[in-house]
Each structure stands twice: as C-alpha cells, then as structure tokens.
Amino acid sequence: MKRFNKIFTVVVLFFLYIPMIVLAVASFNSGMDIAVFKGFTFDNYSELFRDSVLLPLLLNSVIVAVLSSFIATVLGSAAAIGIHSMGPRLRRFTMGVTNIPLTNPEIVTGVSLALLFAFVGTMMKINNILGFMTLLIAHITFNLPYVILSVMPKLQQMDPHLEEAAMDLGCTPVQAFFKVVIHEITPGIVSGALMAFTMSLDDFVISYFVYGPKFVTLPVEIYNYTKKPLQPKIYALFTLLFAAILLVMVLMNLLQVRDMKRNRENRRAFRRKQVNV
Amino acid sequence: MSKELIRLVNCQMAFDDEIVLDDINLYFNDKEFLTLLGPSGCGKTTTLRIIGGFLKPTNGDVLFDGERINDVPPHKRKVNTVFQKYALFPHLDVYENVAFGLRIAKLSEDEIDERVTDMLEIVSLKGFENRKVSQLSGGQQQRVAIARALVNRPKVLLLDEPLGALDLRLRKDMQNELKRIQQAMGITFIYVTHDQEEALSMSDTVVVMDKGRIQQIGTPEDIYNEPKNAFVADFIGESNILDGVMLEDRLVKFFGRKFKCVDAGFEKNEPVDVVIRPEDIDIVPPDDGHLCGTVTSVTFKGVHYDTIVDFKGFKWLIQTTDFHEVGSYIGIRLEPEDIHIMHKSEYSGMFGDYSSYSAEYDEMDDPELYLEGEPDEAEDSAEGGEDEE
Ligand SMILES: Nc1ncnc2c1ncn2[C@@H]1O[C@H](COP(=O)(O)OP(=O)(O)OP(=O)(O)O)[C@@H](O)[C@H]1O
Ligand SMILES: [Mg+2]
Numbered sequence: 001m002k003r004f005n006k007i008f009t010v011v012v013l014f015f016l017y018i019p020m021i022v023l024a025v026a027s028f029n030s031g032m033d034i035a036v037f038k039g040f041t042f043d044n045y046s047e048l049f050r051d052s053v054l055l056p057l058l059l060n061s062v063i064v065a066v067l068s069s070f071i072a073t074v075l076g077s078a079a080a081i082g083i084h085s086m087g088p089r090l091r092r093f094t095m096g097v098t099n100i101p102l103t104n105p106e107i108v109t110g111v112s113l114a115l116l117f118a119f120v121g122t123m124m125k126i127n128n129i130l131g132f133m134t135l136l137i138a139h140i141t142f143n144l145p146y147v148i149l150s151v152m153p154k155l156q157q158m159d160p161h162l163e164e165a166a167m168d169l170g171c172t173p174v175q176a177f178f179k180v181v182i183h184e185i186t187p188g189i190v191s192g193a194l195m196a197f198t199m200s201l202d203d204f205v206i207s208y209f210v211y212g213p214k215f216v217t218l219p220v221e222i223y224n225y226t227k228k229p230l231q232p233k234i235y236a237l238f239t240l241l242f243a244a245i246l247l248v249m250v251l252m253n254l255l256q257v258r259d260m261k262r263n264r265e266n267r268r269a270f271r272r273k274q275v276n277v
Numbered sequence: 278m279s280k281e282l283i284r285l286v287n288c289q290m291a292f293d294d295e296i297v298l299d300d301i302n303l304y305f306n307d308k309e310f311l312t313l314l315g316p317s318g319c320g321k322t323t324t325l326r327i328i329g330g331f332l333k334p335t336n337g338d339v340l341f342d343g344e345r346i347n348d349v350p351p352h353k354r355k356v357n358t359v360f361q362k363y364a365l366f367p368h369l370d371v372y373e374n375v376a377f378g379l380r381i382a383k384l385s386e387d388e389i390d391e392r393v394t395d396m397l398e399i400v401s402l403k404g405f406e407n408r409k410v411s412q413l414s415g416g417q418q419q420r421v422a423i424a425r426a427l428v429n430r431p432k433v434l435l436l437d438e439p440l441g442a443l444d445l446r447l448r449k450d451m452q453n454e455l456k457r458i459q460q461a462m463g464i465t466f467i468y469v470t471h472d473q474e475e476a477l478s479m480s481d482t483v484v485v486m487d488k489g490r491i492q493q494i495g496t497p498e499d500i501y502n503e504p505k506n507a508f509v510a511d512f513i514g515e516s517n518i519l520d521g522v523m524l525e526d527r528l529v530k531f532f533g534r535k536f537k538c539v540d541a542g543f544e545k546n547e548p549v550d551v552v553i554r555p556e557d558i559d560i561v562p563p564d565d566g567h568l569c570g571t572v573t574s575v576t577f578k579g580v581h582y583d584t585i586v587d588f589k590g591f592k593w594l595i596q597t598t599d600f601h602e603v604g605s606y607i608g609i610r611l612e613p614e615d616i617h618i619m620h621k622s623e624y625s626g627m628f629g630d631y632s633s634y635s636a637e638y639d640e641m642d643d644p645e646l647y648l649e650g651e652p653d654e655a656e657d658s659a660e661g662g663e664d665e666e
Binding site: 159161162164165166167168169170171172175179180183184 | 329350352356358361362364365377382425426429
C-alpha cells in the first residue's frame, strides 16, 4: 500500500510538471522542432533579451503586479483590521461577502468590470477609458480578497490584550497599531502581498477584458502570439516566468514554515515553563 | 488617613442588556492595597477595565482626583495595568518591553536606561535584558509585566489575577514581593483575585463581590470576623451557618437553645443567620456540652482534623487538633465571642451546611458549584442584610 502511494504521488507530480519540463527543455533546444532535441543552446534567451517588444511588455506586467499588489495589500490589511473589530455577526457577513469574488468565475469578473468601466466612461464622456488605470483597478479588485484572507487569521490569533496593553502604556490607537499590532500580523501581510503579486503577474482572463491598446501586459500579448506559430524565444520567456513564480512560491512557503516553527517553539517553551514553575 | 484617589459612583455595566455590574459604589485611597475578591464571572475584570478606561460604564461615573474621567481614553489615564495573561509584546525583548511606555513618553535615552535598569533590579530580572519574552518562565514573565507597568510610575496599578498561573510556592514568593514593591514605591494597588487567602494576607481593604454586586467592604479582619451575609461568611474561610432568632441584644436562640453572644442592634425576635467558624468550636465530653452530636467523618488536614459532627440532622464542620473517632458521641461548647450574628439575606440557607461535605471542599472555591445543585430554596427575608452601613 505504501509503495502504491509513493508510485501514485510520483505519477501525479509527473503529470503536473511534465508540461513545464517540456517547455524548459524546448527553451534550450537549438532546433526548431519540439520533438527533436538538436543541441543545447542559450540562443533563445539571448534573442529574448534583445527583443524590443516582449521585454517592455514584461516590464508592464511587473509594474501592474507591483503596484496592484502593493495597493491591495495596504487596502486589504486596513479592511481586515476593520472587519476584525466588527461584532461577530457583522464580521461573519462581511467575510462571506469578501469570499464570493474568490469563487466567482474570472470571466464573469472580467466582463462585469469591463461593463462597469464602459458605463463610467460613457457617464464621464471619455472615449477610450480602457488603459493602464482600468487594468490597475481591476487587478487591485481581484487581489483584495486574497490579502484580507491571509491577514484575518493573524489578527484572530493575536492576543487581543496586546493592543490594550500598548494603549495602557500611553499609545494612541494609531501608535498601538504601528508599534505592536503590525508586528503580529506581518507574516499575514507578507504572504498576502506575495500571493497578490503572483495572481496579478500571470492574470490573463480579467486583464483581457479591461486592457487598452496603449498598455498591454505580457499574458495578453502572448495570447495573441498563440494564434501564430510560437517562436522559441517565447519558451525561454515562459521558462523564466515559471522560475520567477516558483521562486516566489518557495519563498512564501519558507516564510510560513519559519512562522510555524516559531509558533511551535513558543508553545513548546510555554509548556516547558508550565512544567518548571 | 490618606486622600481619596478614585471613586466609582453608581456604576452599572451591561453587555447586551445583561447586567454584569450593578450599582457599584467604591472609593480607592492613595497608597492603598485594595483587593477585589469574588468567584469567577462576578465582574472583577469588568470593574478593572472600567477603571483602566477600556470600558465605559453604561451608567454612573468614574472619578479620578474628583474629576469625571468616563470619557478619558486609556492612554491619557495615570493608571497602568498588569493583564490577566500578561500581554507582553512578543516582538520585543525584556528590556524593550519594560522601556515601551517610556519610549512612548519620549524620555531621553539616558533616563530610559536608568529607569529600566532600576526597575529590572527591583523585580530581580537583572541579566535578562536581552531575553525574548517567550523564553521566560511564567513567574519571570509576570515580573516583566509588573516592571513594564511600574516603570511608568503610575499613581495606580491595576493587577488582574497576576499570580493565577503560578504554582503555590512561587505564588507565595510573589505575594511577598508585590507587597514589598507596593510599600516601597507608595503606589495604589487595585488587585483582583478569587483566592481568599491571597486577599486576606496582602490587602489593606478587601471588597467582596458576587453577581456583579459588592457584598462587603472592609479590612481583612472585618471581613473574616464580621461577615455581613452568608455568601461572605462562606466565601471567606469555612463557616457553619444556622438559622436562629435574635431574642434580644446579646441573646440568640438556635437549635432550641439560648446562647449568649456579643452582637446587638437587631430587632426583637428577628430571624437571623448564625455563623460559627469551625476553628472556634471546642469539643468537650457530652455531659459538659451545650450541644451533643455524633462524629460522622474525620479527615486529616495536616495542621488539624476536619471533623464532621451530626447535630439533629444538621452537620457541622469542626476543626480541632484532637482526633475523635467516627461514631463517637461528643459535646461542644460555644463561648459568646465564637458566635457571629448576621441579618438574613438572599444568600440565607444556601451556604454553611456540611451535610454534603466532601474532603475536597477546598477545591470548590467557586460557590456557583454549590448553587447549581440546589434549587432556589433561599427564603427571602423581608429585609436584606445590606442595610447595615
Ligand atoms: N465583552 C463582553 N461581552 C459580553 N459579556 C461579557 C463581556 N465581558 C464580560 N462579560 C460577562 O460579564 C461577566 C463578568 O465578567 P468578568 O470578566 O468581569 O468576570 P471576572 O470576575 O473577572 O471573572 P474571572 O475570575 O473568571 O476572571 C461574565 O458573566 C461575563 O460573561
Ligand atoms: Mg477576570
């Protein structure tokens, strides 16, 4: 049975990662045919870095990802704190409302945002409202719930008396937040920000409905490419993108593990203490 | 005496229409060690939180130096708190935890250093400056919490069951330590506990609370020797509480016998509760006794024996150093000063009968446990026991 489990796991992992492996191998292939590995080369990569179209688009994606995840993190953390201080009934309701967009099909979110922008554009008599701002707003919108969801648990785990202790020692409520509370919820804020960043960086569906011709992100542009035969430098780009996101994910997991280990240590120290005193 | 510092006037606190504090009138003197004592859920923490500024009373006023401070937020009050579970800042080390309030007050680095170092010395935590608070023992954390509050030199220190998590030995040490600090620094301590022994040994004034109401205020001796009602008599130490009738001043009748006592000021033939402390009762041969009964159980308690004696179906607890076998027939003598008379109250008949005695009564310091088993058999007398000021 154990053996079977192991084999099964390997098979699943294989199917999950085989496409990425094929892509990565293809990005180092000197031949044009995917099926035949002609020779190892960095040519596709050097070509990619000389490309004057793709690189700016990558930069666009990164700009949107950084800005939207930053703004969503600030707004989302503030929202989480607000929700946390609500009464239990209102809090449950608000959390429910916050969770719905997460399960909403992206295409629905995309279409409704596009409609909203079109509506606002008509109201304000702006012809081409779609562009950088609409894209940014859309990304902030779908990032918010992720941030709220990762900050909330930290607030709930926190000793509610910490904030009172800070105020007892002379802090205004604002000082109490920046001197004490924020240290307790930082792990949640960081993982929320990282998650928002990766969600934003590779978003295609929603972006497709709200982007304008003047500001295109990489996933949207690549979608156009797939209609023609793909150039090998795209493989190189994908491989890099995959590596970057993998890096962020690993980082996030490491942070979580560290956080968990710290909690466990504290608990263990606490238990030891209870035995000793 | 010293001057009054804080006063609660007709304070009432309700959460969602549930009244948890009712008509609290209380004043705190400068440099006083005052203890709020009562069973779990009686409103002790709520009272502290009102004084600390974390709760606003639904009715009534909080006065500090004669000024109304209901609307003053916690950070502007000259009061510091040692929280029930310490609430130390996990991201700061011991030194920075203690320095926290001083940094907020923007004191100079030199002064902060001097005061923190002094304070750590007072609580015997020198050398622990750079420890993380999670690496401290419960007793050490507790001392950091005290240092963190005291270093701000508050006029009043609120302590919410600060020794609750400690074992007996450490508890006793810390009790002495706290008392010493309080006297050395001349600060008013408002101390919350549900441990009656702790309250009696440390306080200048004890406030006994139950069900959101103050049952009695007094010195530890007053509270022990002159309890106002059956609740206080039972909560503070052990008591045999009997139904009696006050025939005239200094003469009470119970168990069909008249006894001389030292209490006066009751109405003629007023029904009363009679309190007899188990350690005041002398066991004598049956012929010499005022009352005679049969021993039904004996438990060795170290210093004394807990002897349960059946008098006509009513069981008394007697504490003596002499051993009396189960089944032996004995007599007891009661001197006038052994008998304490109380007005009837809502608590009459609920406490002081050892018929359901178990050797573990010490652990049952929560009277609500007793109450739950017994349906409401309190015979409400016309006048409560609280009209005596
Ligand atoms: N925020 C709150 N909302 C609703 N009810 C509350 C709240 N805080 C306290 N209570 C209620 O008020 C009553 C008194 O609580 P309080 O914490 O003052 O008790 P306590 O005397 O400190 O008890 P303990 O010894 O267990 O700490 C309890 O019945 C409790 O359920
Ligand atoms: Mg409490």
